[in-house]
Every structure is written in C-alpha cells, then in structure tokens.
Amino acid sequence: MKLGLLGFPSSGKTTLFRLLTGASVDSAPAGKDPFRVGVARVPDPRIDHLVKIFRPKKITRSTVEFLDPTAVRGPARREAAPYQEIRTADGFLHVLRAFADPSVPIPEGGVDPARDVRGMETELLLADLVSVEKRLEKLEISVRKNRNPDDQAEREILERVRAGLEKERPVRQTDLRPEERKKVRGFDFLTDKPILGFLNLDEADCGNPDAGLRKYGLEAGGADQLHAGFCAASARIELEVNQLDPGDAEEFRKDLGITDSCRDQVIRGARGVLDQATFFTCGETEVRAWDFPASMVAQKVAGRIHSDMERGFIRAEVIAYKDLMEAGSMAAARERGTLRMEGREYPVLDGDIITFRFHV
Ligand SMILES: Nc1nc2c(ncn2[C@@H]2O[C@H](COP(=O)(O)OP(=O)(O)OP(=O)(O)O)[C@@H](O)[C@H]2O)c(=O)[nH]1
Ligand SMILES: [Mg+2]
Incomplete structure (x- = not known):
C-alpha cells in the first residue's frame, strides 16, 4: 500500500x-x-499472538x-x-x-482546515481536468490518423470523465461500467x-x-x-x-x-x-502478514504471494484468527472443525490464516 x-x-x-x-x-x-x-x-497485535503459537524463525x-x-x-x-x-x-x-x-x-x-479541504479538492479536480484534456488531444490525433476502434472507445470514456470533472465531479464518482472503470484506473487520476x-x-x-x-x-x-x-x-x-x-x-x-x-x-x-485487509500465512519458518483489497476471492489472494499459487490453485485451508486463538493451536482447531477447506471463490476475510494448496 x-x-x-x-x-x-x-x-x-x-x-x-x-x-x-x-x-x-x-x-x-x-x-x-x-x-x-x-x-x-x-x-498489528495479532502478529504477536500468532508468533507465540507458531514460534517461527522469521516474522514479516x-x-x-x-x-x-x-x-x-x-x-x-x-x-x-x-x-x-x-x-x-x-x-x-x-x-x-x-x-x-x-x-x-x-x-x-x-488556520482554516475546512477551506484547505475544499482548496485541495479543487486543485485535484483541476489537475485531473488538465491531464484528461491532454490525453484527449493526443487521442484525437491518433483517432483521425489510425481510426483504431480501441482509441475511439477510450475517447468516449474519457469524454465522460471530462464532462464530470467540468461539473466538479471526481473521477471516482463518474458513472462507469466495471471494465471501463478498470481502464480509467490505469490513468491514475488523482480524484479516482x-x-x-x-x-x-x-x-x-x-x-x-x-x-x-x-x-x-x-x-x-x-x-x-x-x-x-x-x-x-x-x-x-x-x-x-x-x-x-x-x-x-x-x-x-x-x-x-x-x-x-x-x-x-x-x-x-x-x-x-483504502479498504485494505490482512491475511496471515503461519508456520515454523515464518509468520507473515499480507495485505489485500477487502472482498478479494481466495484464488486472487493467492496471487498476492506468488502468481504460481494463483495459477495452480487447488484449495485454501482457512481458519479465522479468533477461532485459532480460541483453540490455542492448529491441531486443536482441526479437532474442533474450525479449520476448513475453501475453494477458489471464497471471499477472504480480514484476519484469515491461510495455507494455500496448489500445483505447478
Ligand atoms: N507549532 C507547530 N508547528 C508545527 C507542527 N507541525 C509542524 N510544524 C512546523 O511547521 C513547519 C513546517 O513543517 P513541515 O513538516 O516542514 O511542513 P511541510 O508541509 O513539509 O512543508 P513544505 O514541504 O515546505 O510544504 C516546521 O517549522 C515545523 O516544525 C505542529 O504541530 N505545531
Ligand atoms: Mg516538506
């Protein structure tokens, strides 16, 4: 982050x-x-408690x-x-x-922080307006020259972004379909x-x-x-x-x-x-905290560790932090049945302790 x-x-x-x-x-x-x-x-005090259980060589x-x-x-x-x-x-x-x-x-x-809030928002909106206009100017030329449909689609999206900015609407609030939003995200607009x-x-x-x-x-x-x-x-x-x-x-x-x-x-x-959450990987070698955007599914989350894990994802063995603390050890958690298997679509929760199974 x-x-x-x-x-x-x-x-x-x-x-x-x-x-x-x-x-x-x-x-x-x-x-x-x-x-x-x-x-x-x-x-994150949770890490300290996990270290007590796993006694790892390394803490990250x-x-x-x-x-x-x-x-x-x-x-x-x-x-x-x-x-x-x-x-x-x-x-x-x-x-x-x-x-x-x-x-x-x-x-x-x-001293007037409320004025500064408004002032900064105005600056950022203007800075985005300047960059969207520059981008559109370039696109205009290449659309005319190459008639590339991708460029035309991009121009259409950016024109909507510009229209919003002209009404002081931040890019975050521009009405966009998910795939359009993904595209716009790539431009790193400040008000996004x-x-x-x-x-x-x-x-x-x-x-x-x-x-x-x-x-x-x-x-x-x-x-x-x-x-x-x-x-x-x-x-x-x-x-x-x-x-x-x-x-x-x-x-x-x-x-x-x-x-x-x-x-x-x-x-x-x-x-x-920023809607960031944390999951943990725990073992004798390492206890480690990993950040991920909240509401990501297990297979995607595996990719935070390694792209092989995402590609070769088989399943995730998951236990909630609270359940592990209550059980006191992984073995006890297994007996209690709080350690569970989850598939690729499982929405990972903040505090989950996960072991990914995968093949390469
Ligand atoms: N009295 C007081 N002075 C502060 C406080 N925080 C920062 N300052 C002082 O304000 C001055 C500017 O602080 P900086 O942290 O350099 O501010 P900045 O935003 O980085 O400044 P620029 O990078 O020049 O824009 C310094 O002399 C600080 O010591 C505070 O909480 N109280
Ligand atoms: Mg400074």
Whole structure:
C-alpha cells in the first residue's frame, strides 16, 4: 500500500512523514527526487499472538509506503505537473494545518482546515481536468490518423470523465461500467483515489482529537467522498515525545492525554479508507502478514504471494484468527472443525490464516 502526502506548504507533511517512517530528514534529498520515500510497519497485535503459537524463525509484518513531496511550490499550483509523480500512490494523506504558529506563516490566511479541504479538492479536480484534456488531444490525433476502434472507445470514456470533472465531479464518482472503470484506473487520476484527511493539531488540542475534528466540522467523510475519512493528532508533539526515553515518553503522553498514537491512527485510517485487509500465512519458518483489497476471492489472494499459487490453485485451508486463538493451536482447531477447506471463490476475510494448496 502506497500513500502520497498532500498538503499546502508548511502544513506539516515532512514532520508527519518523519513521525510515520522514523526517517531522519533534515534537508531535501540529494538530486532532484520529487519526493522522499519512507516505510512504516503496520502495527498489528495479532502478529504477536500468532508468533507465540507458531514460534517461527522469521516474522514479516505488513508495511505502508509514504511519499513526501519535496518540490512544493506556491499555494496556487493550478497545473498537473506537481502531482505527476505522486499519481502512482494508492491513495493520499492530506495534511491539514490546524496549528497556529506565527513563526510559520500561512499563505492563504489564518488556520482554516475546512477551506484547505475544499482548496485541495479543487486543485485535484483541476489537475485531473488538465491531464484528461491532454490525453484527449493526443487521442484525437491518433483517432483521425489510425481510426483504431480501441482509441475511439477510450475517447468516449474519457469524454465522460471530462464532462464530470467540468461539473466538479471526481473521477471516482463518474458513472462507469466495471471494465471501463478498470481502464480509467490505469490513468491514475488523482480524484479516482481516496484521501484520508489528517488534521495537524496544536499542542493544546493534541489530547482530544475528536474535539479538534468537531471544532472544524471535519468528523464526517464517506466512502464515496474524496476525503473518505479524517483523523487528528499533533505530528510535531508526537515526534518530540518519541525522541525521549521510553519511560519519559510514556509520562509525557499521559500528561498530554494522548491515548491513540498518531502513527496508529494514520495507518488504521488509511487502511480503512483504502479498504485494505490482512491475511496471515503461519508456520515454523515464518509468520507473515499480507495485505489485500477487502472482498478479494481466495484464488486472487493467492496471487498476492506468488502468481504460481494463483495459477495452480487447488484449495485454501482457512481458519479465522479468533477461532485459532480460541483453540490455542492448529491441531486443536482441526479437532474442533474450525479449520476448513475453501475453494477458489471464497471471499477472504480480514484476519484469515491461510495455507494455500496448489500445483505447478
Ligand atoms: N507549532 C507547530 N508547528 C508545527 C507542527 N507541525 C509542524 N510544524 C512546523 O511547521 C513547519 C513546517 O513543517 P513541515 O513538516 O516542514 O511542513 P511541510 O508541509 O513539509 O512543508 P513544505 O514541504 O515546505 O510544504 C516546521 O517549522 C515545523 O516544525 C505542529 O504541530 N505545531
Ligand atoms: Mg516538506
């Protein structure tokens, strides 16, 4: 899972990036990379319990990749270029400034995260409009030259996408048939992807994220909206606290009222808006977490591990995490009958522990 950070200048993107990935970035990276890449491990206590049962030689947790843009320009970046590289992300994390610090000026005026939500959505819609128009211009030429029916079909789809964007309708909400949607997905339109809003709070509010969200009217979000959800914390405070000795850090968190860490909130929130689930493969050699898009069937999920497993799929031996914990071991689960055989069409659930049987 790959998330691109979005946000107006000085909203705290790099601070959050450092907190999430543990990367120490004091200056822009060497060269002209348009973004930094960092990796965060997904906190999942289930892995720790599975390790106790299987005692594997190796433990592999799932990870989230974050992209932090380095080449941010002024507030009115009304072209597609600044977003070009970040397009390949699966979704975005939009850092919204809610801290008032006179030493860090806000080009657009005072603190107003709701304005920034609208502002970013407008920017993304415009950036998509620019790219769809460019794409259509090229298609126009090749349709005229080659009369290729594929090009004509593509043009027809993109014209509908453009018409939607002109009415400020995100690509996600364009009415498309499943195969058309698949095609459109390949263009990596920005407004085709979900956004998790991150409200970057002041120290005074960092112990009460819900109140922070309410203050700015940002509690809501929805699966069909660009900002599909919101979370809130103070990236800078937590970064500072994390640099203390563990004992002192614990004390500070308590004093500040931080019960749910910023890292956990963001990673959980992102998995939610991106509809990501986890299954596990467990044995003496390795206990491993694998991410997959929720509501994928067993044969497809097998392909997350290896394409041979998908192609040569025979069956999946499945047990729910909860059932394994209740049984205490695979042998006990087998006796209880909670370990079951499933076929290729089985919709895999979050927390399933799976052994795939396949032939090559
Ligand atoms: N007071 C306060 N300052 C913060 C907070 N988060 C970030 N800052 C400060 O705001 C400034 C900008 O933070 P960055 O993390 O560099 O913001 P950015 O979005 O990466 O900025 P650009 O990449 O330049 O657009 C820095 O001086 C931070 O220390 C916060 O929660 N409270
Ligand atoms: Mg930055």
